[in-house]
Amino acid sequence: MFGLAAVSLVALSPAQAAEPRGDEPIAVPRTIKQGIDFVYVDPQMSTVARKKQRPQNWLARIFNPAASRRNQPNPMFLDLARGLQQYQASWGRLPQVKVSAGPALKRGSTGKRVAALRQRLGLPAAGGYDDRVAQLVSAYQQVHGLGNPDGVAGRATIASLNRGSTYYARRIAINMERAWRLPTTGTFDRYVVVDSGSAQTYLFQRDRLVDGMKVIVGAPESKTPMMAVLMRNAKANPYWHVPPDLIRSMTAKKVKEMGPSYFQQFHYEVLSDWGPNARRVDPKTINWRAIASARKEPTILVRQKPGPWNSMGEMKFEMPNDFGIYLHDTPLKEKFNLTDRWISNGCVRLQDYRRFATWVFPRGVQPSSQPEQVIPLPRPVPIYMTYLTVAPSPNGVVFRGDPYGFDAQAMPQMFGPQLRVASAS
Numbered sequence: 001m002f003g004l005a006a007v008s009l010v011a012l013s014p015a016q017a018a019e020p021r022g023d024e025p026i027a028v029p030r031t032i033k034q035g036i037d038f039v040y041v042d043p044q045m046s047t048v049a050r051k052k053q054r055p056q057n058w059l060a061r062i063f064n065p066a067a068s069r070r071n072q073p074n075p076m077f078l079d080l081a082r083g084l085q086q087y088q089a090s091w092g093r094l095p096q097v098k099v100s101a102g103p104a105l106k107r108g109s110t111g112k113r114v115a116a117l118r119q120r121l122g123l124p125a126a127g128g129y130d131d132r133v134a135q136l137v138s139a140y141q142q143v144h145g146l147g148n149p150d151g152v153a154g155r156a157t158i159a160s161l162n163r164g165s166t167y168y169a170r171r172i173a174i175n176m177e178r179a180w181r182l183p184t185t186g187t188f189d190r191y192v193v194v195d196s197g198s199a200q201t202y203l204f205q206r207d208r209l210v211d212g213m214k215v216i217v218g219a220p221e222s223k224t225p226m227m228a229v230l231m232r233n234a235k236a237n238p239y240w241h242v243p244p245d246l247i248r249s250m251t252a253k254k255v256k257e258m259g260p261s262y263f264q265q266f267h268y269e270v271l272s273d274w275g276p277n278a279r280r281v282d283p284k285t286i287n288w289r290a291i292a293s294a295r296k297e298p299t300i301l302v303r304q305k306p307g308p309w310n311s312m313g314e315m316k317f318e319m320p321n322d323f324g325i326y327l328h329d330t331p332l333k334e335k336f337n338l339t340d341r342w343i344s345n346g347c348v349r350l351q352d353y354r355r356f357a358t359w360v361f362p363r364g365v366q367p368s369s370q371p372e373q374v375i376p377l378p379r380p381v382p383i384y385m386t387y388l389t390v391a392p393s394p395n396g397v398v399f400r401g402d403p404y405g406f407d408a409q410a411m412p413q414m415f416g417p418q419l420r421v422a423s424a425s
Contacts, residue, residue, distance in 0.1 A: 022243025023312065025218070025324040025346030028225045035410030036174070038181050038386075039227035041321045045382055046181075046228065074182035075207055076193070079392035084172045086396035091143065092165040094122045099161055105153040107134055117153060120161055129153075144168065145399040172397060174410045175390040178226070182384050183207075190359075191382040192231070194327070194348055196224040197389045197400060199341035201327075201350065203359050211359060216330070216341045216349035223404045224325065224346050226387050230380040231319040231327070234357065236367030237306035238316040238328070242268075244298045251302050252292035260284050267309050271301040306371045315353050315367075317360070319383055327383070329353035342403050348385075 032039055040046040072078070097120040102113055109129040119125050121136045134151035141149040144160050153161075183191055185207045193202045196217040203211040218224035242251055254262045260283045263269065270286065271278040278301060290296035304310050313329025323346070330349040335341065350356050357365060360381050367373050389400045389407055402408065 022241045022246065023324070023347075024243045024246070025222065025225075026322075028223075028323060032225075033409065033413060034223070034226050034387075034404075035406045035408075035413050036177055037226070038384075039225060039321075039323075041227055041229040041319075042382075045183075045230070045384075071187075072185045074179055074184060075204075075209070076182055076388070077176055077179035080172060080176045080179055080390065080397070083390070083392040083397035084169065084176065087172060088165075088169060090396060091140070092169055094165065095119055096164045096166075099153075099158050101155070101158065104155070105129055105158075106151070107131070117158075117161075143393075143396065143398055145401060168399065170411065170415055171399065171407055172390050174407055174414055175388050177410070177414060178386050178388060181228075182386065183382065188382050191384060194224070194383060194385045195388050196226075196342075196348075196385065196404070197387045198391065201348070201356075203356075211355065213351040213355065214336045214341065215327075215351065216335055216344050218344050218346040219342050220403055220405070222344070222346045224344070224348060224385060225323055226385055226406075227321065227323070227325070228382065228384050229319045229321050229325075231317055231360070231377065231383050232380050233318050233374055233376045234360070234365070235316045235318055236373040236375060237314065237369065237371045238310065238312040239306060239372055240304040240311050242302040242304070247298040247300070247302050248291055248294065252288045252298075255283070255288040256292060267305045267307060268302055269305060271303065273299055274301050313349075313353060315357060317350075317353075317356070325385070327356070 028034060028039065038046075073081075097116050099116045099120055100113055105114055105117060107129055114129050114133075115125040117129075117137075118127060118133060121133065121140070123132065123136075127133075137153050137157060138149040138151040140161070141147070141151075141157055146156055146160060182193060190203070190205045193204065194215060194217070195202065199215055199217050201213055201215045202209055251262075251268070254266075258265070263283050270281050270283045272281050281300070286300060287296060291298050306314075308331055311330065313331055315329050317327040319326060325347055327348045327350055332349075333351075335343065335349075336351045360377055361375075363378070365375055367375060387404060387406050389402050391398050391400065
């Protein structure tokens with residue numbers, strides 16, 4: 001059976017800001033084990049998770065020809081389920097022979113370590129490190145996310161082989177568990193999946209993938225949380241509200257270095273407080289030294305004006321939640337050319353906010369130049385923020401890195417000594 005440890009549903013009400021915190025996320029509490037658990041900000045978005053959910057043989061249900069097409073698991077789950085089946089039938093069936101540590105093995109290498117490697121790859125022990133071994137090692141490296149698939153069995157490749165196929169099958173199962181929490185078929189007409197494992201966003205319409213784009217997500221020290229939340233409006237020409245802790249550590253420091261000209265040069269303005277009736281104040285009247293030294297709490301509001309310099313870009317997509325997470329444009333378009341896109345403070349930067357806006361506003365939207373123009377969505381759009389480190393491929397799956405360490409965190413959550421990964425057969 002496909003064994004799973006108990007999982008919990010964590011539901012939080014939409015944010016009711018008791019105090020100002022600015023436009024930066026805050027950490028998810030440690031009580032929420034993000035290896036697997038979602039935060040269901042809007043509880044109606046939980047279509048599968050329940051308190052003390054028992055282990056279920058999902059694979060048997062999926063491959064049951066009598067199963068209803070409606071309310072099946074999410075298509076991303078089904079793709080991973082097929083990937084697990086193919087992985088077990090290919091790499092999973094090979095002998096789990098250990099290869100001892102030592103120098104890198106490559107074409108022309110011989111000896112006991114090469115013989116063990118050949119057996120591990122399903123070949124006869126005799127024969128040396130020939131072209132066939134190099135081809136299989138290269139294929140293994142490509143599937144298991146081991147960088148350049150050069151066909152050389154170095155330290156990382158040997159360590160991966162020695163982990164055994166069960167470890168990797170469990171990683172697929174962990175990702176299936178995350179995908180199980182995505183909407184079942186027929187639940188929503190349209191929804192968005194933000195995958196911080198791949199730094200990609202996917203747009204689904206009637207359970208069919210219709211578009212996607214690169215995103216920039218949280219760095220390992222400021223992880224984008226796994227959560228489900230309703231996006232309710234967009235904000236055109238947004239301000240960027242500097243969080244109080246950054247007013248102390250950044251703004252006050254810059255004023256000390258540059259003087260009051262800092263505000264004009266970098267397009268900031270200061271308001272008396274965070275309330276709806278706040279008035280603009282002259283930065284020269286603020287005791288920045290007292291703020292910098294923590295002798296005075298920064299009750300003022302510092303915000304960056306809308307424009308091409310603003311870190312929110314031209315549009316911000318809001319979804320009320322207690323963690324300050326939202327989607328937004330960015331002026332730093334060149335960052336999307338990076339391989340490492342795990343660099344934000346937790347919020348999600350969109351590669352093409354205009355294309356995204358066209359999809360969430362099917363009838364189009366023409367914002368004015370007014371700052372902070374709030375544009376309600378015609379209907380709230382479900383946003384599922386997940387973390388997938390395994391991707392389905394035509395021949396099975398491809399493993400990615402684990403930048404947040406969530407896979408390592410999920411292993412003890414899901415698996416114990418009596419639990420094993422099911423065979424799809």
